[in-house]
Each structure stands twice: as C-alpha cells, then as structure tokens.
Amino acid sequence: MSTNSSALGRTPAFLMLLPLIAVLCFAVFWPVANLLGRSFFAPDFTLQYYETIVSEPLYWRVFIRTFWISALCCILCLLIGFPIAYAMARTSAWRALLIAACVLGPLWTSILVRSYAWIFLLQRNGVVNDLLIDMGLIETRLRMLYTEGAVLVAMTHVLLPFMILPIFSTIRAIPTDLERSARNLGAGRFRAFLTITLPLSLPGVSAGVLFVFILAIGFYITPALVGGPRTLMIGTLIAQQITELLNWPLAGAISLLLLAVSIATALIFQRALSVGRIVGND
Amino acid sequence: MPDLATSQTSRGASLDVRDVSKSYGDVKAVRDISLFVKAGEFVSLLGPSGSGKTTLLMMIAGFEYPDAGVIEVGGQDMTYVEPNRRNIGMVFQRYALFPHMTVAGNVAFSLRMRRVPRNTIDERVRQALAMVRLSDYGHRRPDQLSGGQQQRVAVARATVFDPPMILMDEPLGALDKKLREQLQIEIKALQRELGATVIYVTHDQQEALTMSDRVAVMNNGRIEQLSSPKELYEKPQSVFVADFVGDTNLLTGTVVDIGNGIASLDIGNGNRVQGAVARESGAGIAVGDTTTLSVRPERAFLEAGSPQGLSITCVDEIYTGHDLLIVGRLDTGATFRIRTKTPDAAPASGDRLPVAWRPEDAVVFPGKAPEA
Secondary structure (H helix, E strand, O other), X not given: OOHHHHHHXXXXXXXXXXXXXXXXXXXXXXXXXXXHHHOOEOOOEOXXXXXXXXXXXXXHHHHHHHHHHHHHHHHHHXXXXXXXXXXXXXOOHHHHHHXXXXXXXXXXXXXXXXXXXXXXXXXXXXXXXXXXXHOOOOOOOOOOOOXXXXXXXXXXXXXXXXXXXXXXXXXXXXXXXXXXXXXXXXXXXXXXXXXXXXXXXXXXXXXXXXXXXXXXXXXXXXXXXXXXXXXXXHHHHHHHHHHOOOOHHHHHHXXXXXXXXXXXXXXXXXXXXXXXXXXXXX | OOOOXXXXXXXXXXXXXXXXXXXXXXXXXXXXXXXXXOXXXXXXXXOOOOOOHHHHHHHHHOOOOOOEEEEEEOOEEOOOOOHHHOOOEEEOOOXXXXXXXXXXXXXXXXXXXXXXXXHHHHHHHHHHHHHOOOHHHOOOOHHHOOHHHHHHHHHHHHHOOOOOEEEEEOOOOOOOHHHHHHHHHHHHHHHHHHOOEEEEEEOOHHHHHHHOOEEEEEEOOEEEEEEOHHHHHHOOOOHHHHHHOOOOEEEEEEEEEEEOOEEEEEOXXXXXXXXXXXXXXXXXXXXXXXXXEEEOOOOOEOOOOOOOOEEEEEEEEEEOOOOEEEEEEEOOOOEEEEEEOOOOOOOOOOOEEEEEOOHHHEEEEEOOOOOO
C-alpha cells in the first residue's frame, strides 16, 4: 500500500475505533486506574496498604501459593499440551479436526460449568472416590476437593487449550521436509525432533507458557470454587477484600502487584524468546 | 555405515528397484515399477505431477515404504531400512535448509550425526562450501541467501558425507530460467566429480534431456519409457512420450498400408501421411487400425512432391530468433506446426503451403491421440 492511500485510510479507521476507545476508557481504564489509585491514598498519599501486604505473612503465603500453583500448572499444561499439539499438527486433516474438537470443546463450555464438574468429580461422595473404593484401592474416602491438588488439576484442564493452540500453530508452520531432511542426513526420529522440531517450536512454547502463566496467576472462578477458602489465591484474595471486607484500597494494592508481576513475566518471556533464538541457532 | 571420517573418494552405488507398488487408499501412485540404475549413472524421473515420480523417490529415500517389491542400493536390500540408516544424500524441492542453523551448521549436520571428530567436520564443511563456491557464507543464515545460493547449500549438505547415491526432488523448480540452466551445468559437473549415482526428479523435459544419462518417463504410476535422451526424443515408444518430451504434431488416422516398417495413414479429407511404426508396438498395428502419427515440427519442411502430399493453411508465424515457427491448419482442421530456418520469403497468413517429412522421421503408434 502506498503512503498516500494509507494516509487517506487512517482517518476513517481512527473514527471507527472511537466508540471502542470510549467504552474501554469508561468501563476498563477508568475503574482500574481508580482502584489502583485508591491504594495510594487514605485520604492523603500513603504506602500503608503496601506495608500491610509486606508485613502480613498471610499475603506472602497467598502470593507464593499462587506462583507455585501457576508454575506447576504451566509445566503440566506443557507436558500434556505439547504432545497433543504435535500430534494435531502432524496427523491427517480429519484426525486433527477430531483432536481440535476435543481440545476446543472445553473452551466453549462455561468455566463455571467445568469447575462445578470438577467439584462433582472430586468431592467426598464424588465419582473419583466411588471408583477408588469400588476398585478396592482405598478404604476411607479421600479429601480431594478444596486442596491445592484439586485447584491444580482443574486449572490445568481449563487452561490447557491456551498452551496447545500456540504450539500447534508453530509446529504446523514447520515444513515436514525439515524433519525428513534431518532423518535423511542421519538423525534418528528422536534426534530429528530434538535438533529440528523442538528448537523451531520454542516460540509457540514460549507464547503458550506466557498465556497460561498470566491467566493462572490472575485466575478467580476455578480456585474460588474448587480450592475453597483454604487454598486462597491472589484472584480470590482480591475478590474477598472487595466483596466481603469492602477494603478497596488493599484490593487495589494487591491488584497493582499482580499487574506488575504479569507485565514483568511478559517482558522476561519476550527477552527469553529472543535469547532462545540466538541459542537455538547453532 | 562406512567410515566417513576417512573416506575421501566416493563411488556410486547401483540402484535396483524391482516390482515396486505403492497405493494411497484407492489411488495407485506407483504400479509395479522395475528400474535398474548403474553405479555412477545420472537418471531422471520425468513426468507430469501425479505420475508417481516423487512417490518412487520417497520410497528410495525411505520416507515411504512400498506395498510390494524390493529396493536395493549397492546390492543391499533397503526396502524397509530407516531413512537415517540409508546413507543416501537428498536435495529437497524447497531446499529444506534448517532455518535456525547457519549455513556451516546445515552442512555439518550429517557429519555431527555420524560423530565425525570436530576438526574433520570443520575441514569437510570448508571443502563442501568451496565446492559450491560459497566459502565466505558459512556463518550466514539460510534466509540471508538468494534462492540459487540456498540451492547450492542444499547440494553441499547432501554431498558432504560422500553418499554413494544422491536423490534430487525438482531441486531447480523454484529458480528462474537463467539460474536454472547455470545450476544444471554445475550439478552435472559436480556429479561427474563425485562419481555418485544421481536420481533426479523433474517435470521439465528440457532439464531431463540436458542432464541425464538416461531418462525414465513416468505416467500414471508406470515407467512409459527408459532410454537415453536422444533415443527418447527421436524414438518415442508411446504417444504419451512423444507428446510429453519435446514439441510434436499428433495426427490420428486409419492404417491403409504397411510395408518395410512404414505405415500409411488416411487422416481424412483424402490426406495420406507416412511414418515408421513404433518399435515396441510393431506387432500390434495392422491395416484398418486407428493409429496416431507423431512428427516433430523441426522434422517437417515446406516442400511439395513428397509422398505425404499434404498442405496447410498458414495461420500464424512466430519468429523465435534461431528459427521460425509456422502454425498452420490442415484440411482436417487439426493444427500443424513447422519449425524451419528463417526462409528468404516468410509466408503470410492465409497462404497455402505444401508440407512434407521423411517417413522415417515420423513415428506411428496404436490408438487415438490424447485430447489436448
């Protein structure tokens, strides 16, 4: 497109964006800025809410638990998601479609429904306990719901598609001739994968890990339902401060920290990605 | 696997393909093909897309396994051997260079896989890059090279480990004509120097004729004809080969007379033409049969009084530089083309021109001509 035509096309495009910008300003930016802003005033400028967070071990525990569960969730999603994405990218069209339906199906189901499904499965009188007792593997019913394990399993299930899709699209863009070429030059199946497919799929892996991690540290509904009050995560903590304790400034302070961590993670990954490119080169 | 660290000269390996078939579902890609290639020979698989030439190459490389038949390389049964254990070089259609490695890294890959000592690798990579005139490009990335340079890297990568056989899958297909012709010469020279057997897949008949010792013309999963370029062009054994290799005129008619290997055809409108009966189908042609005659445009000439007694109405004449292509129409309505040295007086559109050729320069096949 020539400079001329794009200059002409810019003004109407901007005009068309105006309603969206207006909505975003009023419904997102303003309330978020308001919430974050409140964390610094009581009513004069203060850092007392941040001091509260730093000095209160409960908040530390919640933050550490959130990062720990999110990191584990990332690893689980990667371990489960990568083979699925690879299979999807390298199998015949109709099989890929079948896998895609299984992967995307959950994405179209409400998170609420999926979380309640996990409650139904994991509760004391739930399906999993019934099964284990019927098989004679356990005698007394296990406590599975409202544990970190339950949160981890449910979150991994919910977030898995966000890992699979970017990896899938990256692997699909790698020509199969590259793997064949490596095989032809003397690499066995596994070495061809290790030296060619894996390094070339890293941008997708990085995007998937970033997606899952950032979504996981801010996750609310699933940890709140499956984790209960004992397995408090940051998202649940913020909601609790606002809806139950009406402590808006503290909620704002926690939110700002969460936002800072998310942005920092994104930046680190962007950097790791460009480093990964250099390392993968030879 | 041979000791690659020390072997400096490579000799070619023979290829023996026996009764190989391969189907994908209902599609028979390769039907009962047998092909023997001598050590050090350059053989092209020439055919339209879907003729099975790439499938055959993939089976030789080990990326596909035949449903039936045997593939031997250098006397060893390779039919079901893993591709990485075949020690066969391969140049892919789109080069398939590893984008995350340097040019030197790409060329070194096969040697690294074979655990060749590091300084030997460096030396061999240097030699291979020098051979394709890319000595100064070792540290570059493939996407920083032009198409022709990438192609040469692919050739260096496929030859650096001294494979006794090199497979090439339309390696020049993505390049422009001038570069293609230059690389044809380079590849041919390189093959002579290395002494490796080359199986070269192409749909470009000019390329196949210029480079090969022998050409296998493939159609519909079968080899239609396997012979030297000269024989392929001058003595095609089927209508398909005559039509696919080079430019030709095809005339369908009924046999009215056969004698001394020369058949006379009635092509309608009282026109009679003569040609030599194709060797392979000699027994299959009798008076009254429907047959097709093929005559090359450059073998026909503008002259009266030949046994053919044929005339065309000139429709168009195209000056190509080294000759003149006259496009005419026969009385039957069929198009007929003649290539001739630029005559003193070029014919004009609408002129009636007498046409003739020597009967032994035309070939007669059983059956009708394929629809254009």
